[in-house]
Amino acid sequence: MIAPLLAGLGLGFSLIVAIGAQNLFVLRQGLRREHVLAVAAICAASDAVLIVLGVSGIGVVLHAVPWLVDVARWAGAAFLAVYGLLAARRAWRPSGETFETAEPTAPVAASVRSDVPEPVVTASQTRLVPVVLTCLALTWLNPHVYLDTVFLLGTVANSHGDERWVFAAGAIIASIAWFFGLALGARYLGRWLSTPRAWRILDAVIAVVMIAIGISLVLPLGP
Structure with a gap:
């Protein structure tokens, strides 16, 4: 039981840790302290659903209907291009988003008072619905999600026979640990994002990565 669980955990981490559009979005939301738990929960739950679909054999169905992946590929490329352009616009014309150290303005109870000031984002908060969408x-x-999570992970899981669901559980645990760790751990990067210039650099990196991934979806490199 332990071997397939650890195998699923390892493969899950190896597929999810790579820098990509989803991880950058989670990181940015974590840095902004904005709907962090909702974003992490959506990503982890989506991965869990896709893993279950892959292990249950839906990957074979999708392989027989390749145009579904093509639809996701073109739609994903268009969305990533737009998101990348918006990030580029933020980098070119910043909104003044920074982190500042918030000092308490009134006495608080000793049991809840902290001697370490919390950094907060000075930019306006985005509503939940646009963030969720x-x-x-x-x-x-993102077609890579289907290729990695449904096809690849599902195929490897089914190679474990009756223990495939233990393997799937390991992969789901990896997804939950990664997304919540990334979203909640991003707050500790606040000290390096204390100036508008730092946020411009972050948005510029996001723009380049998003647009590059979008282009790679419609113009795959290699023979």
Whole structure:
């Protein structure tokens, strides 16, 4: 039981840790302290659904209907291009988003008072619905998600025979640990994003990665 669980955990981490559109979005939301738990939960739950579909054999069905992956590929490329252009616009014309150290303005109870000031984002907060829709699009319009999670992970899981669901459980645990760790751990990067210039650099990196991934979806490199 332990071997397939660890195998699923290892493969899950290896597929999910790579820098990509979804991870960058989770990181940015974590840095902004904005709907962090909702974003992490959506990503982890989506991965769990895709893993279950792959292990249950839906990957074979998708392989027989390749145009479904093509639809996701073109839709994902278009969405990533638009998201990348918006990030590029933020980098070119910043909104003044920074982190500042918030000092308490009134006495608080000793049991809840902290001697370490919390950094907070000074930019206006985005509403939950647009954030959720963006997160869902970055997850479900990315064809790599289907290739990695449904096809590859599902195929490897089924090679474990009766223990395939133990393997799937390991992969799901990896997904939950990664997304919640990334989203909640991003707050500790606040000290390096204390200036508008730092946010411009971050948005510029996001723009380049998003647009590059979008182009790679429609113009795959290699023979």
